[in-house]
Amino acid sequence: MTRLETVDPSDDRQYAEFYAAYAAAYAGTLVPLWTAREKRVHLQPDPYEPYTALFARDDDGRPVGGGSVTLPQRDNREFAYAEVWTVPGRRREGHATAVLDALEDIARRAGRSTVFMEATSPLDDDHPAPVAFLEKRGYIFDMRDAVRELPLPAELPAPSGDPAYRLESWHGRVPDDRLEQYAALRRLIVSEAPQGDAGLEDQFWDAERVRSEQDRRERQGRDFWITVAVAPDGTLAGHTDLVLPEGSADAFQWDTLVLREHRGHGLGLAMKLANMHAAADDLAGRRAIITYNAAANRHMIAVNEAMGYRQVAWVGEYVKKI
Ligand SMILES: CC(C)(COP(=O)(O)OP(=O)(O)OC[C@H]1O[C@@H](n2cnc3c(N)ncnc32)[C@H](O)[C@@H]1OP(=O)(O)O)[C@@H](O)C(=O)NCCC(=O)NCCS
Missing domain, CATH: 3.40.630.30 (Gcn5-related N-acetyltransferase (GNAT))
Known part of the structure; x- marks a missing residue:
């Protein structure tokens, strides 16, 4: 029992x-x-x-x-x-x-009505215990993410990106005057990154939720670096977030998003490089940065490969109607 x-x-x-x-x-x-x-x-x-x-x-x-x-x-x-x-x-x-x-x-x-589960598979085993378990439980495969790691210390490519955009890095907290715009970027990750067929909708984000998340992260001992790209008109064109949990050997590259109208200016790579430079002291001594991308997300994966990230695992996302 x-x-x-x-x-x-x-x-x-x-x-x-x-x-x-x-x-x-x-x-x-x-x-x-x-x-x-x-x-x-x-x-x-x-x-x-x-x-x-x-x-x-x-x-x-x-x-x-x-x-x-x-x-x-x-x-x-x-x-x-x-x-x-x-x-x-x-x-x-x-x-x-x-x-x-x-x-x-x-x-x-x-x-x-629907439950999501994840199963991680090593690269050389496409049917490990978690996959067998979920299939037995009636879960259906929805989409695949690739897990990549960047071993530290990393030799990074030279800073890049369109100089018409200014990069700003924030340690932990988003400045008050950027809160609304940063929340608007956070709302878009579901519709802007490749998804499966389960029908997820964009998340609700407003200034209050951004602050609530930051308060929580501080209590969790999660150190945070955010880099944003500021467009020539002064608005935010994109962001990238790096998370450094206290006491963890690793750091985590979370969301990166460039708004559609600002794509093609090399901002994804430029923001990620700038963020790593900003976080350099806090990254020192860590083993690796870990990131997850939808396997279909060619652009983000190309950026990660250019930085030296290498794939270490697959994650299958599974769904079941209950
Ligand atoms: C996946 C995991 C949670 C299964 O836990 P468990 O307690 O062994 O699962 P159950 O005993 O309830 O298994 C139920 C059924 O799933 C299937 N299953 C589970 N593990 C399996 C395996 N290694 N190979 C084949 N089938 C397996 C079987 O059909 C099993 O029924 P059976 O034992 O009567 O044949 C466990 O292997 C684990 O903790 N793995 C590491 C953590 C993890 O990856 N979690 C994510 C899970 S989606």
């Missing part, structure tokens, strides 16, 4: 056991681990994307696995994003099935 508990981030003992099991489940995989602090803060109430985690024990109370479900509140209200994991040595006993049943149930009760 699998006994399930909801994780309470204020319960030190339960959280320590939960996090140790989570870290054990992903050890040696290509899935980047969140730090204990990042995950704990993530479990605190969030008006935009509340996140619930379940912890699974066996009949003797020993930790066996867990999972989580995220329920977006201001956009994509048909969807839920879920994750499951089982500790090594306790697999093929039905624990992940029990956790996922419970997560799907939470999603159903919240009125969601």
Whole structure:
């Protein structure tokens, strides 16, 4: 039997056991681990994307696995994003099935009709356990992302880009006078980057949500560098975000977006290079920068390859109607 508990981030003992099991489940995989602090803060109430985690024990109370479900509140209200994991040595006993049943149930009760899951595959194995598990559970393949890493320290190409655009780098917080425009850029990532057929819509972002996210990141110990391109008319043409979690060996290249009308000026590469230069002191000593792109996103991948990123894994996105 699998006994399930909801994780309470204020319960030190339960959280320590939960996090140790989570870290054990992903050890040696290509899935980047969140730090204990990042995950704990993530479990605190969030008006935009509340996140619930379940912890699974066996009949003797020993930790066996867990999972989580995220329920977006201001956009994509048909969807839920879920994750499951089982500790090594306790697999093929039905624990992940029990956790996922419970997560799907939470999603159903919240009125969601579709659950998203991800499965990471090494480059030399296109049918690892997570894929077999999701297929068994009735999940359908939706799209593929490629995971790339840039080993550090990196030898970067020379700074580039159209000099008519000015690059500005911000450490952590977006300046007040740029908040609305930065939020407008963040709203567009779903419609501007290649997606699968599941029907995701753009996310809700406004100035208040940007600030709320930044407050959360500070509590999570996530250091942040953002570089934007400012067009000749003074408006933002694009942005790129680099995340550096405290205590993590790696850094993460998150969203990069150039507005359609400003494409073709080399801004994607220029912003990413400028951001790495701005973050150089904070990147020192880290192992690598990790980034995910839709496999179909040729332009972004060309930029990453030019910087020296190399593919290390695939991530399949899977969906199921519940
Ligand atoms: C994928 C994972 C969560 C499966 O956990 P689990 O507790 O072993 O899963 P279950 O016992 O509930 O498996 C249910 C069914 O999935 C399929 N399945 C699971 N692992 C499989 C494997 N290695 N090979 C083939 N089929 C597998 C089987 O049909 C299995 O039923 P069976 O054992 O009766 O044949 C586990 O391997 C894991 O934690 N991997 C690392 C974390 C991870 O990648 N999580 C993302 C998951 S999408």
